[in-house]
Amino acid sequence: MLGGTFNPPHNGHVALARAAKEQFGFDEFVVLVAVRPAHKEVALDAETRVELVRAAFPEDVVERDEAERTVDTLRHGHWTDPVFLIGADEFCDFLTWKDPEGVLDQARLAVATRPGYPRERLDNVVAQLSRPERVLFFEIEPLPISSRDLRSRLAEGEDVSAELPPAVAEIVGAERLYARQRGYTETA
Secondary structure (H helix, E strand, O other): OEEEOOOOOOHHHHHHHHHHHHHHOOOOOEEEEEOOOOOOOOOOOHHHHHHHHHHHOOOOEEEEEOOOOHHHHHHHOOOOOOEEEEEHHHHHOHHHOOOHHHHHHHOEEEEEEOOOOOHHHHHHHHOOOOOHHHEEEEEOOOOOOOHHHHHHHHHOOOOOHHHOOHHHHHHHHHHOHHHHHOOOOOOO
16 A cells, blocks of 8 residues: 555656555555645645546555554554555654554555665664564665655646646646646736
8 A cells, every 4th residue: 555645646656556566466556645644734635636646546446544644544444464655765764653663563564765775774774673574675766756846846837747647637737736726827
C-alpha cells in the first residue's frame, strides 16, 4: 500500500508503485489518500484528491484514509500482512513517527532507495528498530518530481502535464485546480 496526500498525484508516485509491484508481486495494491494528514496542510478537499488518485491509479484500489497517523491507519485497517511503501528520505525520519514500532507490528515497510543513496543513513535507522527484519529495501530510478513544486508551477500557469499521469493532467487542467487555489487568473 502507498499512502499520502497526493496533492497532486504525479508520475513519481506512479513509478514508485510500479517498481514496488514489480519487486514484490503484490496481489492487490491499495492507495490510501490521507483525508486529514497530521503533518501538513492540504488545500484541496479529500474528494478531489481521491478523484485525482483514481485517475492516476485506475487499476488499483483507492481508499480514503481518515486516520491522521500511519499507525492508526494500520491498526484500524482490514488488511492481512500489509506492506507499507515509503521512500528512503521518509524512512530516515521513521523514528520520529507516532509509534514506529507499532507500525512495524502492523505492517512490513518497503523502502524505496535510489542509486547512490547513502546506505549508512538507512542502516542507522534499522539498527534502532526492534524488528529490522520487517524492513525491506528495493531500488528505483529517481524521478525528481515533487507535488509542492508542481503546485507552485501550476499556480504560475506553467504546463506540468509531462510530469502528471495523462488523466490527472486532464482533470487538473480542465478544473484549473491549483491555479484557482492560488488565485491565478487566466488572461486573454
